[in-house]
Amino acid sequence: MSIDSVTAALYAQALQSTVADPSRCTVPWVVCPEHGGTLKARAQATADGFDSWCTDFTCFNVWPHDRLDAARTEPATHTIQADNGDPYVVCDGHALTARTQITDGQALPGLPA
Structure with a gap:
């Protein structure tokens, strides 16, 4: 599996997790809650x-x-607005990491309406 297909699969999992429980961080790997990755x-x-x-x-x-x-236990505090328009929710640590790693997207405070 290529890196792009792995990333796409993880992104799809995050979107499904957001639908399943919009109050929990959806990224399938854990980070330091204060410093990110x-x-x-x-x-x-x-x-x-x-x-x-x-x-x-x-x-x-x-x-x-x-x-x-x-398992991830941190509450969702930010919404990642991906370049294709599908939002997913993350905790503080993942939002910090996303700000340094994503392109054509945003890490926005708060949860989707």
Whole structure:
């Protein structure tokens, strides 16, 4: 599967998730709620119990599980208006990441009407 087809599949999943639960972030991967796409995870649990952490040097967020593969629990706070016009909802961390990664689209505060 090419990167474009993977991206299209993830985008389609986000649109379906928005319809299913418009109050939850719909992006199928997890980010730091404060810094966006800055997470790292260990392959195996360690003695300190921290398996995921934010790599932003000002952040002290750590999680005692593999957050990269965890279910999303953050509330939706922003709407991504994609270049083709189909909106989907995301949390603060994904909105921050989207602003740096999307082209021909916008990350807008608030949920769709």
